[in-house]
Amino acid sequence: xxxxxxxxxxxxxxxxxxxxxxxxxxxxxxxxxxxxxxxxxxxxxxxxxxxxxxxxxxxxxxxxxxxxxxxxxxxxxxxxxxxxxxxxxxxxxxxxxxxxxxxxxxxxxxxxxxxxxxxxxxxxxxxxxxxxxxxxxxxxxxxxxxxxxxxxxxxxxxxxxxxxxxxxxxxxxxxxxxxxxxxxxxxxxxxxxxxxxxxxxxxxxxxxxxxxxxxxxxxxxxxxxxxxxxxxxxxxxxxxxxxxxxxxxxxxxxxxxxxxxxxxxxxxxxxxxxxxxxxxxxxxxxxxxxxxxxxxxxxxxxxxxxxxxxxxxxxxxxxxxxxxxxxxxxxxxxxxxxxxxxxxxxxxxxxxxxxxxxxxxxxxxxxxxxxxxxxxxxxxxxxxxxxxxxxxxxxxxxxxxxx
Numbered sequence: 001x002x003x004x005x006x007x008x009x010x011x012x013x014x015x016x017x018x019x020x021x022x023x024x025x026x027x028x029x030x031x032x033x034x035x036x037x038x039x040x041x042x043x044x045x046x047x048x049x050x051x052x053x054x055x056x057x058x059x060x061x062x063x064x065x066x067x068x069x070x071x072x073x074x075x076x077x078x079x080x081x082x083x084x085x086x087x088x089x090x091x092x093x094x095x096x097x098x099x100x101x102x103x104x105x106x107x108x109x110x111x112x113x114x115x116x117x118x119x120x121x122x123x124x125x126x127x128x129x130x131x132x133x134x135x136x137x138x139x140x141x142x143x144x145x146x147x148x149x150x151x152x153x154x155x156x157x158x159x160x161x162x163x164x165x166x167x168x169x170x171x172x173x174x175x176x177x178x179x180x181x182x183x184x185x186x187x188x189x190x191x192x193x194x195x196x197x198x199x200x201x202x203x204x205x206x207x208x209x210x211x212x213x214x215x216x217x218x219x220x221x222x223x224x225x226x227x228x229x230x231x232x233x234x235x236x237x238x239x240x241x242x243x244x245x246x247x248x249x250x251x252x253x254x255x256x257x258x259x260x261x262x263x264x265x266x267x268x269x270x271x272x273x274x275x276x277x278x279x280x281x282x283x284x285x286x287x288x289x290x291x292x293x294x295x296x297x298x299x300x301x302x303x304x305x306x307x308x309x310x311x312x313x314x315x316x317x318x319x320x321x322x323x324x325x326x327x328x329x330x331x332x333x334x335x336x337x338x339x340x341x342x343x344x345x346x347x348x349x350x351x352x353x354x355x356x357x358x359x360x361x362x363x364x365x366x367x368x369x370x371x372x373x374x375x376x377x378x379x380x381x382x383x384x385x386x387x388x389x390x391x392x393x394x395x396x397x398x399x400x401x402x403x
Contacts, residue, residue, distance in 0.1 A: 029196075033199065041192075044185060051177060051181065056170070059173075060137035062168070067164060067166055069094075103161070103162055105162035106161075134149065137149065146169070146171050148167070152164055272315070275314070279307040286301065338364060340371060341358070344378045
């Protein structure tokens with residue numbers, strides 16, 4: 001029976017401690033993971049966006065600086081040469097493999113360009129076909145390439161020579177930046193996974209004392225109250241205080257349970273003695289009361305029966321106290337069930353008007369048990385059968401032997 005109770009407690013404990021949406025461990029872990037993902041993910045995306053902005057801003061500043069310095073370079077050039085020659089020389093001076101420049105006069109004629117610029121190419125035609133080339137450097141995309149583009153008026157010494165166009169290909173730099181951002185994302189994802197594992201482990205470790213407390217509370221029984229204690233070696237201060245309060249509660253429950261058992265045992269024992277004396281006097285009066293009236297005899301028999309019933313109740317209470325304290329002993333020996341069952345039927349039939357049918361085998365049925373305890377159990381069974389059945393019906397008691 002104790003094994004079944006403990007198994008049932010273990011099953012209930014496993015159901016209670018199962019991690020689910022309603023568990024504290026699951027909720028804390030989920031909240032911290034969400035905050036971690038939002039925080040670290042937001043920082044990662046902001047860092048990537050900031051890196052891209054810095055890259056684009058640096059190239060824009062380069063083009064703005066060249067556009068601003070270009071007229072000054074023309075002013076310091078040789079004054080004997082034509083404007084077209086001076087413009088071409090300046091363009092050749094500042095052009096690079098990724099930076100190209102070209103100039104159109106006020107009539108739209110191309111009067112200077114970088115040597116690497118193909119003025120007949122589709123890309124150049126597409127740029128020229130734009131409705132409006134931005135005055136300030138802007139990033140535009142052509143054929144899968146990122147280009148910083150701008151067009152500013154070319155004014156030297158107050159004279160308008162046309163319009164200066166600058167274009168810088170930043171595709172390679174953008175690809176490097178994207179690769180760096182992807183690496184940052186991968187590192188951030190790995191960091192998030194590591195932190196999630198660490199958070200789950202730390203939360204589980206912090207809540208372990210609560211699980212131990214639940215396990216003790218689920219498995220403790222009345223017999224274990226005296227020795228059941230929650231032992232925590234390492235735990236937060238708040239949980240240690242809760243564990244101490246839990247142990248104090250177990251100690252108080254143990255004391256109360258022990259007092260209750262002692263009270264039941266003492267009361268049953270102390271009351272049984274005077275009641276035994278009373279029933280002795282009543283029985284003596286019934287035996288020697290030859291001059292008693294029928295009414296007096298009936299009154300004495302009623303008092304005797306009630307006293308015997310009270311003694312049986314006290315015996316039951318005393319047995320219960322002994323069973324709770326673990327001091328209930330059985331005097332087991334071989335007994336004849338045929339005789340025990342017959343005696344129970346005969347005793348029960350004396351106190352009831354109901355019909356009790358005894359169906360018993362002719363073969364001797366011998367068992368090893370405590371005769372008094374077994375007789376008490378059989379009396380209770382028959383009494384329950386009489387009490388919880390309809391009055392006209394008879395009660396059948398069958399004894400048979402199965403091989």
